[in-house]
Amino acid sequence: MSMQDTASSGVALWRLVADGIERGIADGRFAAGDKLPGEMEIAETYRVNRHTVRRALAALAERGIVRAERGSGTYVETQKLAYPLRSRTRFSEIVGADGREPHGRLIEASDDVATRELARELGLKAGAPLIRIEAMRLADRTPICVSTTWLSAQLFPGAGDVFAATRSMTKLLEHYGIRDYRRGATRITAGIVDATDAARLELALGRPILVVDATDHDLDGKPLVTKHSRFAAERVEFLVES
Amino acid sequence: MSMQDTASSGVALWRLVADGIERGIADGRFAAGDKLPGEMEIAETYRVNRHTVRRALAALAERGIVRAERGSGTYVETQKLAYPLRSRTRFSEIVGADGREPHGRLIEASDDVATRELARELGLKAGAPLIRIEAMRLADRTPICVSTTWLSAQLFPGAGDVFAATRSMTKLLEHYGIRDYRRGATRITAGIVDATDAARLELALGRPILVVDATDHDLDGKPLVTKHSRFAAERVEFLVES
DNA sequence: TCAAGTTGTCTAGTATCATAGACAACTTGG
DNA sequence: CCAAGTTGTCTATGATACTAGACAACTTGA
Known part of the structure; x- marks a missing residue:
């Protein structure tokens, strides 16, 4: 991904990442209580900077969908x-x-x-x-x-x-x-x-x-x-x- | 609308405007050949700068959905x-x-x-x-x-x-x-x-x-x-x- | 012909998006 | 305890989004 993608679609990169993660939760790839991959790993799979991943996770955390635990990982909070x-x-x-x-x-x-x-x-x-x-x-x-x-x-x-x-x-x-x-x-x-x-x-x-x-x-x-x-x-x- | 909305949603303002116009065409509020409201009027209805409207219209024009005529107006091209x-x-x-x-x-x-x-x-x-x-x-x-x-x-x-x-x-x-x-x-x-x-x-x-x-x-x-x-x-x- | 209204283009400034690197703070497992 | 791995925070830089204002180019109707 790159800024060009963002410009052409009108959707922010962090939003794409957040939606992707939320979709993974909705699909059941990540169940409630599961630990998400590390921020670096997510950044690599989406080919995105780690800070962008953090922005996405922050948006999800604010909505109560995930919960970050310092030193440990980020965990899925909700289910359908x-x-x-x-x-x-x-x-x-x-x-x-x-x-x-x-x-x-x-x-x-x-x-x-x-x-x-x-x-x-x-x-x-x-x-x-x-x-x-x-x-x-x-x-x-x-x-x-x-x-x-x-x-x-x-x-x-x-x-x-x-x-x-x-x-x-x-x-x-x-x-x-x-x-x-x-x-x-x-x-x-x-x-x-x-x-x-x-x-x-x-x-x-x-x-x-x-x-x-x-x-x-x-x-x-x-x-x-x-x-x-x-x-x-x-x-x-x-x-x-x- | 404002940049704050954009930041919270992760969706560009021009994209919201473009989708709104496209929806109007799909719903039949604007029929094929119809003249769209002027850029200033669209900008007012969406509470957005005229340049943002132009960005939205450019995206629609590139997809062949509308066609701009200088000095006259912007017209709906397609018909379902x-x-x-x-x-x-x-x-x-x-x-x-x-x-x-x-x-x-x-x-x-x-x-x-x-x-x-x-x-x-x-x-x-x-x-x-x-x-x-x-x-x-x-x-x-x-x-x-x-x-x-x-x-x-x-x-x-x-x-x-x-x-x-x-x-x-x-x-x-x-x-x-x-x-x-x-x-x-x-x-x-x-x-x-x-x-x-x-x-x-x-x-x-x-x-x-x-x-x-x-x-x-x-x-x-x-x-x-x-x-x-x-x-x-x-x-x-x-x-x-x- | 002329005035009003339209789209096209330019400059400028501010805020956000995204990247990059470094280091701190903390948890976990050996 | 310690090393590895995790999230949290900071600074910095460039690109993009959005706003703002002004004016040019053009069309339409009176």
Whole structure:
């Protein structure tokens, strides 16, 4: 590798190294607790200066993916988040069960208008006022997914502010008196991350993402919210129960 | 945006801008022939210096996606090939209907042996002799896809030579007395182009591809050929009819 | 013809990226 | 304890990324 590669691709060398290592962890070449090769060895395999490797490892360490031990080596901290797809799915519960700390972050909340598709999913009329929430979910400090969520502006007035305060869709619904809800039909597809999501997910450009479309209903079957979520494929593993 | 964003993400700003514009073209926000917003306007929307926008546009121009006209503006060059996925799909017809000239090119023909999966698709026994044809399809002079096609060596003896002469799967089947055929179940996935296909498709490394697996049957439902095709995602758009 | 708007080109300055070398601090295994 | 191997930190240098401003060259529409 060389600066020429960086210039032509627009991706920093240390980022390529970091992504390569993270991919190795995702693929299982390095399991949780494993010792990574030494910095010099990594530098040789990527044909890169040791300082560049250190930059990459620092980025991974900041996200809690690896942990450096002076004099000893650098060790893998995390493993893929097992994400069961049940009708009752709560991000915070899943992450908590994995021994990691769930976080939510509001990216943007804005008013929107129901397209035909959104109206059908939410049981509204096309053109109905909606609130669109762009949010992000993390486990410890690692971004897991970004979601675009739509709710009826009439059923959930001021939902954007509520989410900004609670950072949780479950708590948002509780705020409007909804104690429990269920996930309806879920569509799973895959795609390539775009630049915006890549920056948000701290994901390399061009990496695969898992795209999940789903609508949550209350216990009477009335649609509440519909979501379009993009998961970093290398950090999560969907489990579908039979 | 600022250098701080770049530092944290390891992705150059101009790359984010270029991807954003390319996405706009892919999404149809900018159609072929359309004039893009001025460099200053793009710079404002991305909160970036005009020179950074010019870097992004230069990268897109080098790939033939946009074309700058001094004093006038920057225009979208490319147009995606609309590719309807019907049970009766002929590449030449689709390309011709788009007003472009279809071409076929034989890359390689070789003998092969049926794996379990291939045997199941073709209704043969595992280990049965096959002919494997690696071919490429173009519209005008733009590569659209590369396909690996398997046929029974017993049903279609010398198929490689026939394809080399006709450069068309339809004509190949005609040569063996098959006047019409239908496409069976089609699986569509996405992935990243590998180095070999990238060179063939004249595609940059790391670009997305649409992977299509399908088996063609004769009118009695007997499997004829099974294909594994890789389309340059940025040059084609599949249309699935409901 | 002319003014406004567009892309093309130049200079300059600051911050980051990447490389290079040296040495300190620490852990591990013999 | 000691040698080998590891990560941590420092200085230094050159290339690249991004911003900033100015002006030239060109197109378009009034």
